[in-house]
Amino acid sequence: MTTFSLLTAGLFVAVHLGRIWQIYYAIPYPNExxxxxxxxxxxxxxxxxxxTYLSSSIIFLYIGAIPxxxxxxxxxxxxxxxxxxxxxxxxxxxxxxxxxxxxxYLTVACFLIPLAVSVHSIVASDFAMSQQPGWHVTSxxxxxxxxxxYSGCAAIITLFIMLRYVFRFEEYMTLPILDKVxxxxxxxxxxxxxxxxxxxxxxxxxxDMYSKExxxxxxxxxxxxxxxxMLFCGSIVPLALAFKKLRASIPLMLVVSLLxxxxxxxxxxxxxxxxxxxxxxxxxxxxxQWPSLVQWGVVFGSFGWFGMLFMMFVKLTPSISMYxxxxxxxxxxxxxxxxxx
Amino acid sequence: xIHHRMLALFNDFDGATNLLRELKATSIPGLDFDNxxxxxPIEHPDVEAVLGLRPVNVQKWTLFGSLFGGIVxxxxxxxxQGNFFxxxxxxxxxxxxxxxxxxxxxxxxxxxxxxxxxxxLIGAGLPVGLKSSLYNAKIxxxxxxxxxxxxxxxxxxxxxxxxxxxxxxIQEEVVx
Numbered sequence: 033m034t035t036f037s038l039l040t041a042g043l044f045v046a047v048h049l050g051r052i053w054q055i056y057y058a059i060p061y062p063n064e065x066x067x068x069x070x071x072x073x074x075x076x077x078x079x080x081x082x083x084t085y086l087s088s089s090i091i092f093l094y095i096g097a098i099p100x101x102x103x104x105x106x107x108x109x110x111x112x113x114x115x116x117x118x119x120x121x122x123x124x125x126x127x128x129x130x131x132x133x134x135x136x137y138l139t140v141a142c143f144l145i146p147l148a149v150s151v152h153s154i155v156a157s158d159f160a161m162s163q164q165p166g167w168h169v170t171s172x173x174x175x176x177x178x179x180x181x182y183s184g185c186a187a188i189i190t191l192f193i194m195l196r197y198v199f200r201f202e203e204y205m206t207l208p209i210l211d212k213v214x215x216x217x218x219x220x221x222x223x224x225x226x227x228x229x230x231x232x233x234x235x236x237x238x239x240d241m242y243s244k245e246x247x248x249x250x251x252x253x254x255x256x257x258x259x260x261x262m263l264f265c266g267s268i269v270p271l272a273l274a275f276k277k278l279r280a281s282i283p284l285m286l287v288v289s290l291l292x293x294x295x296x297x298x299x300x301x302x303x304x305x306x307x308x309x310x311x312x313x314x315x316x317x318x319x320x321q322w323p324s325l326v327q328w329g330v331v332f333g334s335f336g337w338f339g340m341l342f343m344m345f346v347k348l349t350p351s352i353s354m355y356x357x358x359x360x361x362x363x364x365x366x367x368x369x370x371x372x373x
Numbered sequence: 374x375i376h377h378r379m380l381a382l383f384n385d386f387d388g389a390t391n392l393l394r395e396l397k398a399t400s401i402p403g404l405d406f407d408n409x410x411x412x413x414p415i416e417h418p419d420v421e422a423v424l425g426l427r428p429v430n431v432q433k434w435t436l437f438g439s440l441f442g443g444i445v446x447x448x449x450x451x452x453x454q455g456n457f458f459x460x461x462x463x464x465x466x467x468x469x470x471x472x473x474x475x476x477x478x479x480x481x482x483x484x485x486x487x488x489x490x491x492x493x494l495i496g497a498g499l500p501v502g503l504k505s506s507l508y509n510a511k512i513x514x515x516x517x518x519x520x521x522x523x524x525x526x527x528x529x530x531x532x533x534x535x536x537x538x539x540x541x542x543i544q545e546e547v548v549x
Contacts, residue, residue: 124412
C-alpha cells in the first residue's frame with residue numbers, strides 16, 4: 033500500500049505541471065540551465081525523503097517476499113516460473129540464507145519506522161515552514177504523522193475486508209487480527225483528534241487574525257459542510273471502534289473504515305484549499321477552491337491507478353506471506369505438542 | 374580430491390535435528406561439519422544452533438552504509454553550497470547546518486538500506502543458480518533438507534546415517 037501510494041503521489045508532481053514535458057526543468061540538480069537546488073527548502077527535503085521512502089519500501093516489500101517467490105517458483109510453470117525464478121534469486125532456504133535474511137529484514141524494518149516519521153514530518157514542513165495562515169502551525173509534523181497512520185489503518189481495514197471476501201482469505205485474515213487493527217485505529221484516531229484540538233486552540237487563542245479568519249472560514253464558510261464532515265468522520269465515527277461487538281461485525285467495520293477514509297481524504301483537502309481561497313490576498317477571497325471536472329478526473333484517476341497497481345500486485349505476487357503463515361502454524365503445533373506432553 | 378554432495382529430505386525438524394546432532398558427535402573421516410547445510414521452508418534458530426556459530430555480517434554492512442550515506446551526502450551538499458557563488462548569501466551561512474542535517478538523515482537511511490541489501494546478497498550468496506547445488510522443490514513446501522559435501526569415501530557412512538534417521542529421499546552428485 034505504501035509503495036503504490038507513493039508511486040501515485042510521485043505521479044501527481046508530473047500531473048500538476050499541466051504540460052508534462054516541463055518536468056525536465058523542474059528536477060532540482062546542478063546543471064547548465066542555471067537551476068540550482070535550494071537545499072534549505074522543505075520541497076527539496078521532501079523530494080529526497082519521498083525517494084528514500086519509496087526505494088526503501090520497495091526493497092522491504094521485495095526482500096520480505098523472496099522466500100515466497102521461491103515457493104511460487106517451485107509450484108508454477110511457463111512464464112510465471114521464469115518470472116518467479118528471476119525474483120527468487122535462486123533462494124534455496126539454506127541456513128546461511130535464513131540467518132542473513134532474518135537480520136536484513138529486521139534491519140530494514142528498523143530503518144523504515146523512523147523514515148516514515150521523518151517523511152510525514154517533512155511533508156508537514158512544506159506547509160508549516162511557509163508563512164501562510166492555516167499552514168504555519170507548530171503541531172503540523174505530528175499531525176501529519178498521525179494522519180498518515182490513521183488513513184493507513186483505515187485503508188488496511190477496507191482492503192483487509194475486501195481481500196478476505198474476494199480471495200476467501202478467512203483462514204489467514206482472521207477476526208482477531210481485524211479486532212487488533214480496529215483497536216489501533218481507535219487509538220490513533222484519538223491522537224489525531226487531540227492534535228486537531230491543539231491546532232484549533234492555538235489558532236483561536238493566538239493573536240494571528242489571519243489564521244483565525246481561515247479557521248472561521250473553515251467552520252462557517254463554503255467549506256463548512258466538508259470541514260464538519262471531516263471532524264465527524266475522523267473524530268466521532270471511530271468512537272464506534274471502542275466497542276468490541278462493533279469491531280466483530282465485518283459489515284460495520286467496512287462502513288466505518290470507508291467513513292474514516294472519507295474523513296482523511298477531506299482532511300487533506302481542508303488543509304490545502306481554505307488557505308488558498310482565504311490567504312493574505314483579498315482578491316482571492318471570492319475564488320472558492322472547488323475542483324473542476326478535470327480535477328475530479330485526476331482524483332478518480334489516481335484511485336483507479338492505485339487500485340490497478342494493488343490488484344496487479346495481489347494477483348501476481350503472494351499477498352499473504354506464505355513462509356510467515358508456515359512459521360505460525362509450526363510454532364502453534366509445537367506449542368500444542370508441548371501442552372499435551 | 375573428488376567431493377560428493379548428498380541431500381536428504383526429512384519430514385520434520387526433529388528428524389533433521391537428531392541427524393545433525395549425531396553427525397556432530399560422530400567423527401566421520403572426510404567430512405567437515407562446516408560443510409553441512411540445512412535447507413528449510415521456514416527459519417528455525419534452534420536447529421541452526423546445532424549447526425554451530427556461523428557469523429552474519431549484515432550489521433557491519435549496515436553500519437558502513439549508514440556512515441557512508443550520511444558523511445558523503447553532507448560533504449557533497451556542503452561542497453555544492455560552498456561552490457555556488459552566484460547565489461547571494463546576504464549574511465546567511467554558506468553551509469547551513471540544520472537543513473543539511475535533515476538531508477543527511479535521509480541519506481543516512483538510504484545508504485544504510487542500500488548497503489544492507491548488498492551485504493545481504495553477499496552474505497546469503499545470492500543471486501545463485503539452482504543448478505549450483507542439490508535442491509528439491511519439496512523443501513519450499515514442507516520438508517527439511519540436509520545437504521552434505523564430503524569426500525567420496527565418507528559417503529557410504531553418511532548415507533547410512535541418513536537412512537537410520539528415516540530420510541524420505543536421498544540425492545547424490547559428484548562435485549569436481
